[in-house]
Amino acid sequence: MSTPKTLFEKIWDAHVVAHPANSPAILYIDLHLIHEVTSPQAFTELNGRGLKVRRPDQTVATMDHSTPTTPPNADGIIPISDGMAAAQLQRLVQNCRQHGIPVFELGSAHQGIVHVIGPELGLTQPGMTIVCGDSHTSTHGAFGALAFGIGTSEVGHVLATQTLLQNKPKTFEIRVDGQLANGVTAKDIILAVIAKIGVGGGTGHVVEYTGSAIRSLNMEGRMTICNMSIEAGARAGMIAPDDTTFDYVIGRQHAPKGAAWEKALAYWRSLPTDDGAAYDQQIILNANDLEPMITYGTNPGMGMKITERVPDPAHISDSSQKAALDKALNYMALQPGQPLLGQKVDVVFVGSCTNSRISDLRLAAELIKGRRVADGVRMLVVPGSQQIKAQAEAEGLHNIFLEAGAEWRVAGCSMCIAMNGDQLQPGQYAVSTSNRNFEGRQGAGGRTFLASPLTAVASAVQGCVTDPRTLLNVDQPVEIR
Amino acid sequence: MEPIQPFQSRIVPLPIENIDTDQIIPARYLKVTDKSSLGEGLFVDWRRDPAFALNNEAYSGAEVLLAGHNFGCGSSREHAPWALKAYGFRAILSTYFADIFRNNALKNGLLPLVITPETQAYLLEAVATDPQATIYVDLAEQTITLPNGEQVTFQIDAFSKTCLLEGIDELGYLMKFRPEVETYEAQRQYAVSTLQGDMP
Ligand code: SF4
Numbered sequence A: 001m002s003t004p005k006t007l008f009e010k011i012w013d014a015h016v017v018a019h020p021a022n023s024p025a026i027l028y029i030d031l032h033l034i035h036e037v038t039s040p041q042a043f044t045e046l047n048g049r050g051l052k053v054r055r056p057d058q059t060v061a062t063m064d065h066s067t068p069t070t071p072p073n074a075d076g077i078i079p080i081s082d083g084m085a086a087a088q089l090q091r092l093v094q095n096c097r098q099h100g101i102p103v104f105e106l107g108s109a110h111q112g113i114v115h116v117i118g119p120e121l122g123l124t125q126p127g128m129t130i131v132c133g134d135s136h137t138s139t140h141g142a143f144g145a146l147a148f149g150i151g152t153s154e155v156g157h158v159l160a161t162q163t164l165l166q167n168k169p170k171t172f173e174i175r176v177d178g179q180l181a182n183g184v185t186a187k188d189i190i191l192a193v194i195a196k197i198g199v200g201g202g203t204g205h206v207v208e209y210t211g212s213a214i215r216s217l218n219m220e221g222r223m224t225i226c227n228m229s230i231e232a233g234a235r236a237g238m239i240a241p242d243d244t245t246f247d248y249v250i251g252r253q254h255a256p257k258g259a260a261w262e263k264a265l266a267y268w269r270s271l272p273t274d275d276g277a278a279y280d281q282q283i284i285l286n287a288n289d290l291e292p293m294i295t296y297g298t299n300p301g302m303g304m305k306i307t308e309r310v311p312d313p314a315h316i317s318d319s320s321q322k323a324a325l326d327k328a329l330n331y332m333a334l335q336p337g338q339p340l341l342g343q344k345v346d347v348v349f350v351g352s353c354t355n356s357r358i359s360d361l362r363l364a365a366e367l368i369k370g371r372r373v374a375d376g377v378r379m380l381v382v383p384g385s386q387q388i389k390a391q392a393e394a395e396g397l398h399n400i401f402l403e404a405g406a407e408w409r410v411a412g413c414s415m416c417i418a419m420n421g422d423q424l425q426p427g428q429y430a431v432s433t434s435n436r437n438f439e440g441r442q443g444a445g446g447r448t449f450l451a452s453p454l455t456a457v458a459s460a461v462q463g464c465v466t467d468p469r470t471l472l473n474v475d476q477p478v479e480i481r
Numbered sequence B: 001m002e003p004i005q006p007f008q009s010r011i012v013p014l015p016i017e018n019i020d021t022d023q024i025i026p027a028r029y030l031k032v033t034d035k036s037s038l039g040e041g042l043f044v045d046w047r048r049d050p051a052f053a054l055n056n057e058a059y060s061g062a063e064v065l066l067a068g069h070n071f072g073c074g075s076s077r078e079h080a081p082w083a084l085k086a087y088g089f090r091a092i093l094s095t096y097f098a099d100i101f102r103n104n105a106l107k108n109g110l111l112p113l114v115i116t117p118e119t120q121a122y123l124l125e126a127v128a129t130d131p132q133a134t135i136y137v138d139l140a141e142q143t144i145t146l147p148n149g150e151q152v153t154f155q156i157d158a159f160s161k162t163c164l165l166e167g168i169d170e171l172g173y174l175m176k177f178r179p180e181v182e183t184y185e186a187q188r189q190y191a192v193s194t195l196q197g198d199m200p
Helices: A007-015 A040-049 A083-099 A114-120 A135-143 A152-161 A186-197 A219-232 A243-249 A258-269 A319-332 A358-368 A386-394 A397-404 A453-462 B036-041 B079-087 B099-106 B117-129 B158-166 B170-175 B178-187
Strands: A016-018 A025-028 A031-034 A059-062 A129-132 A146-149 A163-166 A170-177 A205-210 A236-238 A281-286 A293-295 A303-305 A347-350 A378-381 A429-432 A447-450 B007-014 B064-067 B091-094 B111-114 B134-138 B143-145 B151-153
Touching (some): A040 A083, A040 A152, A114 A219, A219 A236, A219 A243, A243 A258, A358 A386, A378 A397, B099 B158
Parallel strands (some): A205 A236, B064 B091
Antiparallel strands (some): A025 A163, B007 B134, B134 B143
């Protein structure tokens, strides 16, 4: 019998084109996604050397990071007021036209955040290697693909050769067993994982999420989990494909059809980790112990249960850790030992490649229906793609948000990265469903609390950080611990 | 890329852990389509604080940054090493680097050198006492000579080391595997094509 292998090892082994002595492996890339921000210098490199894109048919481009999310004007055009952003978007179109790469431009029915449209179009499939010049490429691992972010030099490598030089990462099993309580979601699982292992805890590893709590998630929840693997420093996050995966993929525009589907399915069923395969590291969490999570600091590892209190730097012995927490609390203008429940918020953002899919919007709409965004709070809802926007509008979700007093936007990264003008003002507090609370991430001087869509909506409605369980479960008040 | 030579340098201390690439170069600087202009955006929001290390005259001109654990986490933007290089840094010392940052740095001739917590503590103390203190970095020997004359070693994978010392270009190296890639593509059991279905 052959040695048992993990999901990661099976995909890795199937993609090694060559492995010369004293060199990293040369890994074949099935799908390359590109966007406006991290690709221009790579195309400049190719053009400078007179090289062609090797597989334009395995490459797809979209616009997302710096695109406005304001509605189209009377002519159906979305105006771009920022000249540099406009030039960068124009450059992407030129580069793609020159090299024959399909590109979803602003206004296209398929435009959207790169990690949202890949799965949505059926481009993302189990067993693939997928890269993009963007760290949240880990999202696609939810399908049982090996998907990871690369730098711009590597974007150039993949464009020219369809391969990458890669040292084999180690494997890390994160097992989450048990059942999530009402009001606790996939976002809370991953925030709890990062709070536990830290923002560097996964460095050098590919994480595979296993266990009954993971298996019971739908594909969108699984994407939320894999999306934030990079926030624990992991190279990639993966979840073994199963019927939930196949049911999601089947029938999508670029999914295999007919005999090709049957062949693909047989292959995909062989991918899950074999019994007895070993991981280099492992941790186990119990989903029953989880509660809604929120971050208090300036990296995604600075998170806690929403009912807990902000930690005290005085209790930390390591000087560099203490300095980081001091700096974070100073930036956030929070006191050691204070609760976050009741902390006033100015802005609520529901969106980003972490939580902007249709099930996120449905959940948010369900909770906000019949309620109103509190006075003085600005709430933005930004669907991850134009397809999601259309779907949400077909279901009437946009009207629920608009009636509640929230803004309903067109697709893009928006206030996740604040490159397009959607941003916090200095000193403002936001509850955000995105993935990064770094200093200035959502606008210079802005202060971000990361949380689930449910927590975001509950906080918008009350005007302060709020445990969503108090709205779901009105007769059970939540105590601060 | 220019082959990397041994060099002597003073050090700027920045002993904060988990410094993310959004701090190294904020997103609003990412709208460029070239690399050259990024030096001015380096740590731009932190530089507004007069007490920030890069604003301290005593360290000006230093080509080595001494950072806290897990430097370069967060976004995959290669703009981070571009900005550090454009500003004038040749090496970053830390006890730990985030994966993508380390890769990106190596591809741009910026040395991400892992040191022990003891060396880090010693260096912090040394530059606090004497901002003029220097270290000597020798990639071929994989050594750093500390201000007190002591030598410590660092690890680097053999392939990156050769590329950096000889100025080998990785894209050129990868291009040589074209026959292997063609064989692979002909034999693979499962292929994707974005051209099926209607693409724009
Ligand atoms: S939504 Fe945010 S994290 Fe996701 S790709 Fe866009 S900028 Fe990056």
